[in-house]
Amino acid sequence: MAEEAASGSYSALGVESIGARLGNLVAMKERLGSDIGSWRAREVGDGNLNLVFIVESPVGGVVVKQALPYVRLVGDSWPLPLKRSFFEYHALIRQAERDPGRVPGVFHFDVEQALIVQEYLTPHIILRRSLIAGTRHPHLAGDLGRFCARTLFRGSDLSMKAADRKADLALFADNVALCDITENLVFTDPYFAAPLNRHTAPQLDALVARLRADVDLKVEAQHLKTAFTTRAETLLHGDLHTGSVMVTGEDTRVIDPEFAVYGPMGFDVGMLLANFWMACFAQSGHEEGEGARDAYRAWILDVVHEIWSTFAQTFTHLWRTERTGMLYPAALYEDQGHAMAAEQALHHRLQAIWTDALGFAGVEIHRRILGLAHIAEFETIADPAQRAAAEAKALVFGRHLVVNRARIPGLAAIRSLAERLEGENIA
Ligand code: SR1
Ligand code: MG
Numbered sequence: 001m002a003e004e005a006a007s008g009s010y011s012a013l014g015v016e017s018i019g020a021r022l023g024n025l026v027a028m029k030e031r032l033g034s035d036i037g038s039w040r041a042r043e044v045g046d047g048n049l050n051l052v053f054i055v056e057s058p059v060g061g062v063v064v065k066q067a068l069p070y071v072r073l074v075g076d077s078w079p080l081p082l083k084r085s086f087f088e089y090h091a092l093i094r095q096a097e098r099d100p101g102r103v104p105g106v107f108h109f110d111v112e113q114a115l116i117v118q119e120y121l122t123p124h125i126i127l128r129r130s131l132i133a134g135t136r137h138p139h140l141a142g143d144l145g146r147f148c149a150r151t152l153f154r155g156s157d158l159s160m161k162a163a164d165r166k167a168d169l170a171l172f173a174d175n176v177a178l179c180d181i182t183e184n185l186v187f188t189d190p191y192f193a194a195p196l197n198r199h200t201a202p203q204l205d206a207l208v209a210r211l212r213a214d215v216d217l218k219v220e221a222q223h224l225k226t227a228f229t230t231r232a233e234t235l236l237h238g239d240l241h242t243g244s245v246m247v248t249g250e251d252t253r254v255i256d257p258e259f260a261v262y263g264p265m266g267f268d269v270g271m272l273l274a275n276f277w278m279a280c281f282a283q284s285g286h287e288e289g290e291g292a293r294d295a296y297r298a299w300i301l302d303v304v305h306e307i308w309s310t311f312a313q314t315f316t317h318l319w320r321t322e323r324t325g326m327l328y329p330a331a332l333y334e335d336q337g338h339a340m341a342a343e344q345a346l347h348h349r350l351q352a353i354w355t356d357a358l359g360f361a362g363v364e365i366h367r368r369i370l371g372l373a374h375i376a377e378f379e380t381i382a383d384p385a386q387r388a389a390a391e392a393k394a395l396v397f398g399r400h401l402v403v404n405r406a407r408i409p410g411l412a413a414i415r416s417l418a419e420r421l422e423g424e425n426i427a
Pocket of ligand 2: 047048239244256
């Protein structure tokens, strides 16, 4: 189907047509050589939306990512604008400026064909797979904490010129269809029996019914949706989960920012932490013998801690050294001899991001277990009873984050909850 999909002059690539279609591009020839006959393409996309090709030759390799005019996960019954590729390109080049070296290099962008030729990251693998395998990455938490702080701070009115930030706000505001996916799939659908939802049944039926009847949860989920849709604080990655991160032992790269939009700073942080917490709860389905992955669980919880502490430290550093935007100006604080006021305001901002992040983490956990788009960490647990047991812990954990986010004192309390739930039998 992908080969035939077409709209206007757009036409989806296929492994056989890549040489003929892209053979004249300087960006391809520079990296693969001009002997198109020696190019070998394979389609490796395992995400929910797009085509992803690795093209290699004896000389080198590139990745070609192309949007399809529909949601790949569902099929052509769910059309989706090709323009998401434009937003991904614009987000990638901004992220590359704001946190150099943390995103794949972009070599070519074709708006009409909705394709991006980008750096082939090798031997990188998707972080989710690594978390399933039980592999540690010493630089991961620091890299991700800095990425969040740098991109979120530098894309905001704390740093940017007002005119530039407003132009970007307008540019990314057009990413309507992908926002719509997040607005429905993350904040609304999990909390009622929406048509595309699924969950591990019948094991989770009773808990799911309880959550969908939970008035406090449903109110807080919509408060969080209100924050997502109305608080345009910074340029978000918009889909920052562990499937959007590629790793080696030494390197960390953040990919796939096609959901980029202006929104609250806590959104990216919360989504990211949620995916580590879920990976932690999923370990029981991947360990050989009960408790065999205890040390790995502890490592994942350490990663969460280090992501947040690195984020807070880096954000603090940027606040003190790069606060050149219109918000909390030095003219009002430091220049008046009120440096302490700037520190007080920083503390308030970090507290607000933290509280938001916990709430967004909670809904992200819920949607990955109750909604349309599930995660490999749980999906690869073959035994439904075992999967449901892990998912149930995550659901209860997520509910606590959403409803009590403003009253949770700190990461230690969350870690204790995760550890306590690990020992309980909920489903
Ligand atoms: C219909 S798209 C479902 C999910 O896939 C993407 O990766 C996003 O997370 C989206 O919510
Ligand atoms: Mg993606």
